[in-house]
Amino acid sequence: MGSGLLIRYLEEGATTGVSADSALPVTLPVETSAGVVGILLAILVASYVARDAPSGLVSTALTLVPRRSRLLAARGAAVALMGLCAALLSTVLTAVAGIAGNQSTGVLASASVGIAASALAVGLLMSISFFVAALANRPVPTVLIVLGLLVVAPLALSAAQLSLPPSVGHVVGTAVDCSPAPLFFRAIGVTATAQLGFQPMITAQLGLLAWAMVLGTLSLAVFKRRDG
Numbered sequence: 705m706g707s708g709l710l711i712r713y714l715e716e717g718a719t720t721g722v723s724a725d726s727a728l729p730v731t732l733p734v735e736t737s738a739g740v741v742g743i744l745l746a747i748l749v750a751s752y753v754a755r756d757a758p759s760g761l762v763s764t765a766l767t768l769v770p771r772r773s774r775l776l777a778a779r780g781a782a783v784a785l786m787g788l789c790a791a792l793l794s795t796v797l798t799a800v801a802g803i804a805g806n807q808s809t810g811v812l813a814s815a816s817v818g819i820a821a822s823a824l825a826v827g828l829l830m831s832i833s834f835f836v837a838a839l840a841n842r843p844v845p846t847v848l849i850v851l852g853l854l855v856v857a858p859l860a861l862s863a864a865q866l867s868l869p870p871s872v873g874h875v876v877g878t879a880v881d882c883s884p885a886p887l888f889f890r891a892i893g894v895t896a897t898a899q900l901g902f903q904p905m906i907t908a909q910l911g912l913l914a915w916a917m918v919l920g921t922l923s924l925a926v927f928k929r930r931d932g
Contacts, residue, residue, distance in 0.1 A: 727814035730802035738822030787830030
């Protein structure tokens with residue numbers, strides 16, 4: 705998906721050219737950095753958080769924080785904050801390197817929006833990964849589910865869409881667009897705002913929030929009924 709951003713950059717550069725004050729050479733690396741950090745952290749979070757229950761860490765935590773809803777919320781918030789900080793660090797460093805050669809107001813504004821959007825999107829993606837881990841409660845199933853949501857399902861459904869009747873393909877395409885990975889990459893897509901405006905990016909952020917809320921509600925219901 706990061707390669708998709710590169711392809712779009714090359715296509716736009718070939719058709720429109722990249723002007724001296726274009727933000728594209730800054731925003732595209734910021735998006736790519738956030739995308740790589742987000743996907744890698746989501747997989748790592750899925751692996752490590754799912755080990756907590758079998759290791760007895762959750763049972764120990766429950767002795768300190770007996771209220772399960774509070775414990776789950778605190779752990780989820782910590783994971784989201786970790787992702788947000790990692791995205792901020794990665795994208796700020798990337799943006800600074802790009803801005804060094806072009807410090808126009810438009811480029812600085814676009815870079816700032818990209819950094820903020822990336823931090824929020826990565827934080828939400830971490831929440832989604834955390835709640836999947838809380839639901840599955842085992843490392844291997846959790847990693848497989850997260851990989852399926854972020855990589856396998858979007859690619860497989862997109863490929864299948866080509867061989868389906870248009871009416872069915874439209875439904876499948878909509879399902880793909882509403883899955884976490886496409887939402888995530890639209891949520892960090894500040895480069896596209898030059899042509900599409902901010903609505904697609906904001907809608908994608910809200911879509912990620914909806915995924916996190918639904919999975920959080922489900923994981924809380926399961927966690928309350930689980931022993932340890």
